Amino acid sequence: MPRSLPIPLAFIAICLCLAPIAQARIKLITLPPRERVEIQLDNPGATLVEEERIVPLIKGENQVDFSWANTQINPETILFRVIAPAAEQKLDVKVLSVSYPPNEAALVWSVGASDSGSARVRISYILGNLSKNFAYRAVATRDESKLVLAQYMRLQNLANEEYGKTEMWAGFGKEFLKPIGLNETKEMLMAKFANVPIRKTYTASLSEFGYLDQPQQKLRIPMHYVVKNDKASALGTAPLPEGKVRIFIEGTEKEKATTFLGEDWGRFTPIDDEMRLYLGVAQDIVVKRTIDRNDKIRIAGNLFDHAVTIKYEIENFKDSPVTLDIVENLRQIRTEVRGSDNGRDVQWELGKDTTFEGGPDKEKSTFEKQVFHVKLPARGADGKAEKFLHKLQITLKNEW
Amino acid sequence: MKITLLALLMIAPLAAQARNVDLSTVPKRNTVQLTIYNSEDLTLVRETRAITFKKGANPLQFSWANTLIDPTSVELKFITSAEKLEVLDTTFPHDKPQMLYWNVQSEFDGEATVEITYFTSGISWSADYVAVADKDEKQMGLEGFVRVSNNSGEEYEDAQVRLVVGTINLVEKIAQLAQVPMSAVDKLGEKNRSELRLRVAKDAMAPMAGAALGGGKAMEEKEIIKEGLSEYFIYSIEGTETIRNGWSKRMRSFEAKSVPFKIQYRYRPAEYGDQLVRMYLLTNKKEDKLGTTPLPDGVVRVFRDNGRDGLSFLTQQAIKYVPIGDKIELNLGPDRNVIFELIKLRASRDEIWMHVDGVDVYRRVGQPGVQVEVNSSVAGWDDHELYTQRVRNYTAKPIEVEVRRAFPGHVVFRSQLKATAHDYQTVQFTATVEPGKKSDLLFEILRHEGRNSKQNNVTIEETEVKP
Amino acid sequence: MTARSILTLLLLLSAPAWARNVDLSTVPKRDTVQLTIYNSEDLTLVRETRTITFKKGANPLQFSWANTLIDPTSVELKFLSNGEQLEVLDTTFPHDKPQMLYWNVQSSFDGEAKIEITYFTSGISWSADYVAVADREEKAIGIEGFVKVINNSGEDYEDAQVRLVVGKINLVEKIAELAQINAPDFSRMDESKQNYYRFSAMRKSIDSADRYFDAQAAPATRPPAPKEIVKEGLSEYFIYSIEGTETVRNGWSKRMRSFAASAVPLKIQYRYRPAEYGDQLVRMYLLTNDKDSKLGTTPLPDGAVRVFRDNGRDGLSYLASQSVKYVPIGDKIELNLGRDPSVTFELVKLLASRDEIWMERGAANTFLRVGQPGVQIAVNSWVVGWDDHEIYAQRVRNYTAKPIEVEVRRTFPGHVVFRSSLKPTLFDYQTAQFTAGVQVGQKVDLLFEIVRHQGRNAKQNNVTLEAAEIKP
Secondary structure: OOOOOHHHHHHHHHHHHHOOOHHHHOEEEEOOOEEEEEEEOOOOOOEEEEEEEEEEEOOEEEEEEEEOOOOOEOHHHOEEEEOOOOOOOOOOEEEEEEEEOOOOOEEEEEEEEOOOEEEEEEEEEEEOOEEEEEEEEEEEOOOOOEEEEEEEEEEEEOOOOOEEEEEEEOOOOOOEEEEEOOOEEEEEEEEEEEEEEOEEEEEEOHHHHOEEEOOOOEEOOEEEEEEEOOHHHOOOOOOEOOEEEEEEEOOOOOOOOOEEEEEEEEOOEOOOOEEEEEEEEOOOEEEEEEEEEEEEEEEEOOEEEEEEEEEEEEEEOOOOOEEEEEEEEHHHHHHHHHOOOOOOOOEEEEOOOOOOOOOOOOOOOOOOEEEEEEEEOOOOOOOOOOEEEEEEEEEEEEEO | OOOOOOEEEEEOOOOOOOOOOOEEEOOOEEEEEEEEEOOOOEEEEEEEEEEEEOOEEEEEEEEOOOOOEOHHHOEEEEOOOHHHEEEEEEEEEOOOOOEEEEEEEEOOOEEEEEEEEEEEOOEEEEEEEEEEEOOOOOEEEEEEEEEEEEOOOOOEEEEEEEEEEOEEOOOOOHHHHOOOOHHHHHHHHHHHHHHHHHHHHHHHHOOOOOOOOOOOOOOOOOOEEEEEEOOEEEEEEOOOEEEOOOOEEEEEEEEEEEEEOEEEEEEOHHHHOOOOEEEEEEEOOHHHOOOOOOEOOEEEEEEEEOOOOOEEEEEEEEEOOEOOOOEEEEEEEOOOOEEEEEEEEEEEEEEEEEEEEEEEEEEOOOOOOEEEEEEEEEEEEEEEEEEEEEEEEOOOOOEEEEEEEEOOOEEEEEEOOOOEEEEOOEEEEEEEEOOOOEEEEEEEEEEEEEOOOOOOOEEEEEOOOOO | OOOOOEEEEEEEOOOOOOOOOOOEEEOOOEEEEEEEEEOOOOEEEEEEEEEEEEOOEEEEEEEEEEOOOEOHHHOEEEEOOOHHHEEEEEEEOOOOOOOEEEEEEEEOOOEEEEEEEEEEEOOEEEEEEEEEEEOOOOOEEEEEEEEEEEEOOOOOEEEEEEEEEEOOOOOHHHHHHHHOOOHHHHHHOOHHHHHHHHHHHHHHHHHHHHHHHHOOOOOOOOOOOOOOEEEEEEOOEEEEEEEEEEEEOOOOEEEEEEEEEEEEEOEEEEEEOHHHHOOOEEEEEEEEOOHHHOOOOOOEOOEEEEEEEEOOOOOEEEEEEEEEOOEOOOOEEEEEEEEOOOEEEEEEEEEEEEEEEEEEEEEEEEEEEOOOOOEEEEEEEEEEEEEEEEEEEEEEEEOOOOOEEEEEEEEOOOEEEEEEOOOOEEEEOOEEEEEEEEOOOOEEEEEEEEEEEEEOOOOOOOEEEEEOOOOO
16 A cells, blocks of 8 residues: 555656656655554445655645555555644645546555645555454353453454554544554453343243244253343443354352353343343243144135144253243234234234233334243242243134 | 465555565464354354564464455454554455455554454254163253364364354355355365264163363363353363364263153144154253253264163154253153054044025826925034054053143033143143053044034043943 | 657758658757647647748748657648748648647748647546645634646646636537537437547637637746636636646646635534435534635635544544536535444334235135035125335434534435424425434434325325424
């Protein structure tokens, strides 16, 4: 990139032999070294590099050469701005025009100066192959009630250019001042959030997570950690960018070592939203789901209601009580009982025989996805788990 | 044998990213701990080393050529003097894969213990079981084993080993992250696994002697400590183990004697295929001498004392994870001494409805006579099928038989079998058959067909059915 | 890479004009050169003047343009002085020497005269682009316009006066008039022929526009200041004339600032217009190309706009890059900055139901029970019409530091009633539009109900708006 390699020299030669008369009063200078570099990583799709250099100018018109062989700079995006000079210095500097030589990653600014002197200029450009991504590492407390969440930024430099001490900013969080070497990846700790409360959830959802054992109609029960990006959770200062989250759990007094619990892609999480992380399968919670009843009720001609009852046999083999979320997708139920999806919205009513206490969770449910909660005690002292039976009664209305 | 390199170099400061690096010390591992997962090709390695820091910037180089380490997982922590040390950043040079630099800022001159953790692939463990039923098939002995295999490319000497039982979520394979060509890893792994299976079959018959291949105490069997953690279970093997690259090691994880069990015969085509199978049913609970640990996925080999100071091999099957308190169901396959047949005794149709298509009138030419013919075709009917589910017990003991049958369509199931609905289209009933006896379990199926079919479910009617 | 081009004018001394071995006396140099570059077609008018010493009698003049992209049929010679004493008798194109012609000039005097040669060349083009930098508060924006001239014509143009033309002739009548043909004839022509006439009409029109513009040629040069770019509207076109002269070498391009406006007032709006911006809520900068907004001196030719914002830490944030279409004076400039992570926008379905169900009755079927008494008459019927009701919440949450204005456009095909208390308007017959303000940190549920008349209940294909209180 901006580099004073032999190219500018070649360029001088061309200028001189092509237009000896015109160039007579013009001095060609190549850019002096960088005084300051700032890399703006706030745009998700483009990286903006801003660098400052001090350019010696003579009175009149000056030619300033800038070349960027083997790097990805879109020449159209290059901005050249003169930083306001100190008050005592009355140097008036203006860019007159920019010339682009053929077949060369370079340009020549024609800069007019009211007097001889040095000008501080800022050159900004969008640089390809210099990108960032985020990763998280979290350690949960032994009782799984809180996390220490560390957020890392990984800067990947494949741009074929190195920068000395460079200020970097991701659009949020702290700034970094670090050198960026040629073709390297640098991982930096952005922030560490302590005492982030977590909600641990167990979910039975055929449409989302399928069966663990289909012949036995046992559902796969994933365990999630849910972190809310808000002030109450010691977060909520900025949206959490997408990135892989690896979660560990702390050790005991005796055995201090942490243990890896699982990882998931943390999705982009705006403030007040929840980041749900699927860590693993809860194999000690067993849910068998069967369709207990499926009756067709003719309304007229080919128009039917369907009375459907879904039965859940639930056992908690854990030695601690848990709350299980049961999620049903109404479209999925219709496909199960009718054999196909006609594409129309499902019109439905909840029946009286439904056994879930408190009915659906209004906050978490949508019209097509209903969420119920079931509280399950720990298994008994004898090791035996009580089997709980729950029913969901749904009438699908006006189907044909 | 390839030469692997897992090295931590302390670099003379200032020459941080230089290509020709002066190295002052190569701190050795003090301790190493492996936490091996069985649901994914993943092992968490934790090692401690002692490093002498200087005040100021301390560039640390860590490299892992020819290993299967995920570079994104490598982490450095300070066990001692943590408040005086800080990792400023981590740098991965692109031209030298399998290497990183930590930029450590120290506020003091002196030694500190650091902990390095990372994920590697290539180390795995699996469980297997040996069940030996007594002659009367009332009780059994059940032994559980764990086998650790190391194909990671790295030797782990005197390592503390922990095994994690459970299904963790991994969004990217560690082996891919380690940038080893997947094809090579796959072939290597498969070869080892098939060899392992052969050896396991032999081992199963051999008496369990001190199975250790090296390291550890010679004569005493090691204890495996089990504890629950979040959704998983952790087995910690007592002491340390040396697990060389390419080797595997099998250890007993538990042993239970005189575990009571029950025998049941089951017909469940969706689970066991179209046959009546014999089951050993036991429960993973304390009062049954089990219940100390959930049983991880693994192969169970079932034997029976043949009463002549020898064993009979009954079956080998893979079982899925069994929580503490849950049932263990061992399918021994069909029993030649129990004959199970479904015989159709009768079929008939009634409630036949004709659809009147039209009326044709015929008149005889030249002579008096008019004929009216109504054209019609069958539009609805009921099929009646009478079956006997015949079970003959040639064993020496009374047996319990459980039958599940699914009937699609609009069906009425009539019997005196006290049948229950397993789901809206599946009927279940049980019966006991005395030794040497034949039992005919009669039922009638009424299928509403054509326009008589109004539902898609089974209704159970308790009524007398005669052959 | 580029073959050096030769564009020479020779005055042939001796009589044997087309002889192979020719004595040449002078190679008159260009005195001035002027380029008029068109941006929507690959077309540039070159006008150059040279000074030639004529002899009484026949003066064969050779003009050649090897390795250039000059259209030979367009080359014209005019006499700027002594026009009444000089005459072009004929123009000859030798077949064996392409890219060359001879003018046979008859002079009635001995002495110097100024001539003008005009021709059209391809290979020179220009484009516009813009840089917009919003201030920290996003109340005002600075805009700079640039023009870039690209020379791939094979010829170096030194110290050329440069004019840039914005516009395009599309009016059939105009083309017909300029090309001197009948408009109905033109309409019947195939595309290639139409293009031929459009092109020749354009040439004529540029030529005349150019000559008109000559009258206002601005001299004077003040070197260290950026060049003034004079803009002038002219019939279908807008012409930018760059002050002084420029040298644009073959293979090179040159970018110059055409205008700069600072503190242009700016309004922010969030828009959901899937047809224009995709299925996302985008943040827009809205400004106007008029005098009140410190713009409006020129229409803005098509070009890329790069939008930055002062990040308040002595640096810039890159926001977006997009291409804008020609913006006439007085029209709006709309800059789409893409999605804003601090504003969430989701459509939540709260309820779905059906009513007004109509069945069509088929023929009655008669069924007889076999062997037993029983007759059933069954009438088949099936659903042929119904109304779908859907209640939605358009949920917007504002995590920015300022209140925002959100405009939503949603298209509903079919026979639809849009019921809400959102005071919507119809953007078109099947698109409802509504706006709402969302305060800082606020979550707003904009409720509406969609009634879709389906099957035989559908009598129209449009959206009707209905004011109604919608409850979730």
